[in-house]
Amino acid sequence: MQTVMALVDGAERIAVLTGAGVSAESGVPTFRGEDGLWKNHRAEELAHPETFSREPHLVWEFYNWRRSLLSKCKPNRAHHALAALEAHASSMLLMTQNVDGLHHMAGSHNVIEMHGNIWRVKCTRCTYLAEDYSELPELPKCPSCGDLLRPDVVWFGEQLEPGTLHSCVEAAAHADIFMTVGTSGIVQPAASLADLAKRHGAVTVEINLDPTPNSGLVDFSLQGKAADILDKLIP
Template structure:
């Protein structure tokens, strides 16, 4: 893997346009459960059972109990070396976009600014009736209500069965189509549409790199597959570039 690391490092050093996709594996290194592994249960529920519009309609109190627990968990977590390395990389690449499937806000805390949160943010609240929405990092209790109209508020995240926010997918695709290097970091390549981004990048001429603990369905399709902790590999790729 050492030779591949050096090759990817050299490619990043000369890249003008870099796009990075991150998934739950990056957050896991900060102690945040992925909800897809053995630690994926909250009480007796799977996340997929609660992160749904129909679950919220049926029992908003239960869904908010789950999200308030997640907010508290994330509030006690800190960006790890992978988050910090990507924030550093942004400083030296002329055109850089970080696309994340994570909703915890740790990339922003690490200093990433050219950031596209595909699935929204745990820290954003939005009204279920009117257009009110706001970021709120305080610890909530119970079911919050809208200060504008009194209706229930919901987490500002994309639930199963919902479309991505308007324009998000188009913005991601445009950046990927123009990228010199595309990095897929800490994602299982199982959730669409993000699972197809590496293939799209390669079809458009980008060098594609996967960084993940284990092989994924994309491992045989990318130019370089680097397996291990993102918090170990990314600083080795970016350290000298950002010094």
């Protein structure tokens, strides 16, 4: 821990990748294990363009339920610690797989939401895109063209925006320190970023409650609650 603290304090370029484990400490369901089912449907099935095309009512019911849960969640100490680290660092990019918007709420500014944001909606036909924190109808319609809206999130079977992935790869390739926080290191392409950073000379640090497939590959693996560990790492 002391070594990582010193490395973080001396780094000029920091890149951080966060996953569901960070938001779980705010009460956000991870949809793994016992949280993996909703009305006997797996999250992977509901967060899919084919399901939305076939049963938009079902998918929107799921996402409106998630939005109602998230409306009660607040950033936790891990979110605030990362915002404080950004304020201290010479250069820091925060990449998150989470769609809950909690990093922004905590005060982080240089954030890439790799999988989108559940509080944004976009039209399935035209270019309409907007943040909307209101309680949405069962099948929300686009105010511009009247077609169906969908959550502005990347579903299973969809590709990340090319510009998003490019920015993440660039940050990993030029980082002095690359940290993963609260992520299992399984979902691609995010899972490959730590290896990319290490091959380009970065010190790699994993912070997670449990060991992951990457624990033996990174330079430092710190196990415990993200909030507890990050609080100690902030200079």
